[in-house]
Amino acid sequence: MFTHCSFSPATLCLSFLRLYFLGLVLSQPTANLSTTWVASSINSVSFGSGSPVGSVNPILLRGNDVPSFACGFVSMLSETNYLFAISIVHTNASQIDHTFTAFPEVVWVANRNHPVVNPTLEFTSEGDLVLKDGDGSVAWSTNTSGKSVIGLNLTDSGNLVLFDANNVPVWQSFDHPMDSLVLGQKLSIGQKLVPSVSETNLTAQSLLSLSMTSTGLFAQMDTDPPQVYRPVRIKFPNTSNDSNYIEFVNGTLALFTNSTRNGSIFINIPPASLFMRLEYDGHLRAYEFDRDKYQWTVAADLLVQDYGDCGYPTVCGQYGICTSNGQCTCPDSNGATTYFKQTNDRHPNLGCYEEVPLSCDNPQYQSLLELGDLSYFTYSTDPQSSPDLANVTKVNCKEACAKNCSCKAAFFLQGPNIPSDSGSCYLLSEVFSLMNMEQLKNSIGYIKVQNISNVVPNSPSLRDKTNSLALILGSSLGSVFALIIVIGVIKVLSRMRKAVDEAEEDHLDQIPGMPMRFTYDSLKVITEDFSKKLGEGGFGSVFEGTLKDGSKVAVKCLDGLGHIKKSFLAEVETIGSIHHVNLVTLVGFCTENSHRLLVYEFMPNGSLDKWIFRRSSEYVLHWQQRRKIIYDIAKGLNYLHEECRRKIVHLDIKPQNILLDENFNAKVADFGLSKLIDRDKSQVVTTMRGTPGYLAPEWLSAAITEKVDVYSFGVVVLEIVSARKIFDNSQDPENTYLVGVFRRKVEEGRLSDIIDSHSEDMQLNELQAVNMLRLAAWCLQGDFTKRPSMSIVVKVLDGLVDVPDDLEYDFSYPPLLKTSGKVFKEQVHFAASSPLLPSVLSGPR
Template identity: 50%
Template sequence: MWMMASMISSIYTTFFLILYCYSSTALPYPYGPYHNYPIANLSTKWTNNESSLTSLNFTDGSRMRAILMRVGNLPIFTCGFLCNGTCTSYIFVIAIFILIDPLNIELEYQNHPKVVWSANRDFPVRHGAILTLTEVGELVLLDANGSTVWTTNTAGKSVAGVNLTDSGNLVLYDIHNSVVWQSFDHPTDSLLFGQKLFQGQRLIPSVSSTNWTAQKGLYSLQVTDEGLEAYVESNPPQYYSGYGERVTHKRKLDIYVEFFNGNFSFFAISAEDSYSEVMFRIPQASSIQYMKLMPDGHLKVFEWNLVTGWTVVADLLTHHLGECFYPLACGRNAICSANQQCSCPTSSSPRMDYFKRLNDLQPNMGCSEVTPLICDGTQAHVFIALKDIEYFSSMTDMVGVDIETCKQACMGNCSCKAAVFRYPHSDVSNGICSLPSELFTMTNVAGNGYQLNSSVFIKVPNVTSTLSLLPKRKNRVAINLGSVIGGSVFLLIMIVGYVVFIVQKQKRIGEIEEEYLDVVPGMTIRFCYEELKSATENFGKKLGQGGFGSVFEGTLKDGSKIAVKRLEGLAQVKKSFLAEVESIGSIHHVNLVRLIGFCAWKSERLLVYEFMSNGSLDRWIYHGDREYVLEWVHRKKIILEIAKGLAYLHEECRHKIIHLDIKPQNILLDNDFNAKVSDFGLSKLIDRNQSQVMTTMRGTPGYLAPEWLGSIITEKVDVYSFGIVLLEILCGRKNFDRSQPEEKWHLLAVFQSCWEQGMLLDMVDRYSEDMQAQGIEVVEMMKLASWCLQTDFTRRPSMSTVVKVLEGGMTVESNLNYNFTDPRIQKNNSHEKDLTPLLPSILSGPR
């Protein structure tokens, strides 16, 4: 069968090549779209419309407008504009298209293109968009309105042309045919033969096979010193599969994995020697193969087969225990048993349902808590004990401990959702303890010969009902029936009266609150609920999760964009709504996100903010995540604007406002990249003459000041958080980054080490040539960060002082303590390497 398929394929290919060689310009319509035109020169422009580009329309509703095409023996690599469905938006992609039968155009168009790379999958363009290879050698994608969506940033680098190679690599080359830029260096969710995934790069799956938007905040695949690692996103990310290969070279140059025909291999290339290891064997390809990280976390290899079409020939990350070891095999908080049977955890003694299915018709959607955990000290907690249950993540928080120690560590850790305890054989006192902050699918390993004893203890609120004890009574002959009836009637009247009183009281409280909201100072617009529901398309386009609620994009009737925060929860919503509206309703500053209006309707509480088109700062500063590399002049401007916004909150408001959660996600950028501080949902207002305030711990791990351990909180916690953000902007990386070598996971530890060795230049964002060129000035800015990161909060500058330093009116204090590594990191270094940068037990949890 295989030989016959190969023979048929060869006949078709030979037939097509004869036709093509005969006269490519004389081909009738069915063959015309498959001309070989893989190269273009400078000053070439392609417009996304029918008259400029050849359109290939497929039976699944997708359409490809080809820009370059490389016709090989079997596959055709095409780059161009691709859309599906109504085709109102397009992405610029590289796709594989198989030429089955050049005589049967209908058969061709049923063979849908397979996307292996995209430039703008999160920012689609419209009909009329333009791709240009400029005269200065930069490939630029412009939307129909002329706005820049994507660019290779190669202007002035001697680019001579663009070539779509026979391996599917889009290359900008110079006059010596050397690579200046290539798509292989910017992977999305797929790899082709010969493509490498380097340390610091990630594969992130698309949402689905028809929605090519990047699936943010779920699965990722990356290369570290430990090998190839697949993670499901949480705080911290949880490892679920991969290939371990610890690298011990001290002077390594490159660590990467590469996809070959027949295997997927790991490489570590150092100045002294080189090391390689085959991680996975893959069946030799008889045609074209590609590797793809799927929306469900699988890493699959697909191959074209003439009989069966695209076929999975390898599923590389699947555990020997099968599908159940994928984090969302049964959704969150669920148990996966044989044949992927999904169920919710239950307590057997006493019998209690703490979890319920999200969808009874789809058990694999997961389970939700009947009563959510609350970390405010008012709620008692207990454990559901699940024996012979394993958890997919091998990340370890404690070793050499017993069950009770593990459980107590979780009980005392606010962000811990469960205690996972594993021990070998019968040595229950020498176990391994994991404390996940988010609970995904668990696996029932009873009776399958699993090598470790494993149990999971899920933390739940103690809501056991107290049963009323009925007093025992002796039978009496004489019973005063009239007294019983009379007492019952009287009791009924009292209950009805009390209910009426409570209802009227709640109604009056609501009326008072409504009246209060009508006179909030500075609030000029009160929106009706239906107006905001319509503007947000029934709250359909979620921008993110903020303090106390979700944020949605909306468009008012006049065309103006807004961001609507829909407050959630029952216990805190009224208090938080009133506090937020009252505190920021009259605050106006160019570097603070403006609150436009609000809505109070029945139980709904919504806040309406100005829309920030470029999103949050974290999209622009982290290597691997960012969409465009910000130049030094833009970063300086953003840093100054953040400082001005915080200085206003601390020193110029009627009441001093401490933000308490400064991080890149809470810094928003408008269309001109002006920075504005957002989200005051966790803010704390204190009187001008009050120097410090005692409050419960709030904020985000990695940005919390050391004084949170003592709960003595001043505005200097914001200064410390600003110092962390400043360092991230200068270095182009996160404060905790597992994709780095182990000794560089913690940015503060690296900062202290480089400071002591006089090597701060090594910390400057190495993926930005502009930042490297401005290295001396960037290092000077790092000195300001060190001032903000002083462990003793009294030695940190005020934000107004920071503004003066940034504007050149002051210099950084010289007598600084350079031991600014967070003490919580030092404490954790004695434990396993997989601990997070901050112990979850001292955090109130991320927002």
């Protein structure tokens, strides 16, 4: 059967034969408009365990033997989500040979930050190439509609090209490099290679990059300002302009000026090399194919450091110190105080974290930890780097860092021709791997730390003050005059209640970044007189509304007295001035007379509980959606705990407070119970608040930390994976409490029993689901100090940190809900500000 193509000779196809071999439809290098490919209908080529790539579903195939290029859907090993990618493969008789685990090598990915499930690729009649997820949402597009595109071609060099009637490329993958360059590919000014965070995780990008600028080629960490880690500041000649580029040609990485090679060779590369890749560890490696062993080998390491692996910024992670023998350690104060701990004891190369995060609000409690003979890659491997301060003393260098809030470390470097009391000072806003090398004796490092002794609550001085104050208050309350004053104050407060309320409301307008203030009448118009109710809960109702620009919002009307006022003020002050992709956006608020209303962005898919506690096949989440939701929640909480100016503890994490947008991206909502904690405090005392079942055991002590959110997160993960509520009275007594069931299944060695049995997709991903349950167990540890921080949780989900093996599964029952090992079914009474039932609607629907 012949199919005719209306392509010009440049497409290398006037017609092609669509062949069938062993049931596999052979892919071709070209395609017409109005063509659709569905991953599930394309036969996949699977690879063995020696390759990080699990399978390739080829759409376009170019070449025979090595190198050949396949463009299509790629799934990573043990994953069910897909990437639309170009890979170097080995072909045999015009089909991909899958007998060698060395293949394929992915050199370009379209939807790097948006992997898809059950994807569809459509080459539209308007000339746009569109990748859609299984739910129909657009994950990636070339955005070439209306640009006279007539065809799609995969070239001999592995370039995916959309071209017009004159054979001129309208769009090409070479203009959007990922982490690799293949033979014939250029790197132009403004472009960069950005590696993945690990060898097997292609969907998370590193801070590393190889960047082209108008002045040269830079291998660097993309911080602000960038930190160059390799002396490849190869300067362009005086003819430098925006049309200059480097190109990977046989045997060299060469400079081209005005499309003409000017003879400059940046890096010599073995001629047999077929592609080069900037990798997660900072190395730029060229690869060639060993035909005898049928596998890829490293032909050259192109950014070899003067100090070996220690010269690479990620070799020991953040704050990790790389020694001459290749070991990674954490900064040591040489005293009783430990300021840093390893992120993962079994993997020292993952770096270190601060026991107490730096806080710009408390610089008086900071000090600079002096570490002699400590160097850093920005100047040790780049002699041309300019210091932040030149010809200064060590004292000047330390003071400069101490006075600069954004400075996290300072390095004092004394050169051979500089007077003994002066040198160069480098100030760092981000600290990556450090170097402790024998040949770097002329450098001293100063690491800024937050003094732990100043953030421990109930210190002796504080207790002394508290005792003194207690004596004074006791004496005062015992006197008659105090009684008269108290009575007078009560009368004054009752008369001034309205004025105080107005002052508090006006206070909101003084907070920087506050959202819009609505009038009550305007909200009646927006919601059509509150006619479209989305949901109802203990604190009021939520209504759908439409703003003048056509965008939808959710309007939450709060009903009640004092506890509602507290909740309202807490929510507006907390979320009103912060913004994050995984936090629901507060559009505005209304405080008019007795009305208290909050206006949120509209979340079309409602709250998470509707999707995981389903009673109908209409609401089904597959594994990748559940995993992405868990990841989104973790990112949102990490932002609240570690990235805001003041630490924010949510205190009511549960499925009802996780909202889903049209693409099932999860956002944390309802900050009515949240608590702000200063960075100089490790814990806070507050009344119990939250929802039964999600409350951490330490609530009984009244002193809590952000780890209560980690516990609640663990419960939510357990619910997402099992599709069961934390309390289910429809079950027999021993199965009512989900955490108790979890513990029992662990003891029985039947953890897979807890995975959602109504979802075939969840059963197919049993191994990954069980690993997620182990993460939940880590978050549910009874001792809050043994729970991970949310930043560690994110790293676990990124595949950078492993869950410890020594977990304790003796989970405590939640506070106020245990007696003789049986869970009370009666309603538990909490503080007035707390919702009483897990089913309370506490966010916009």
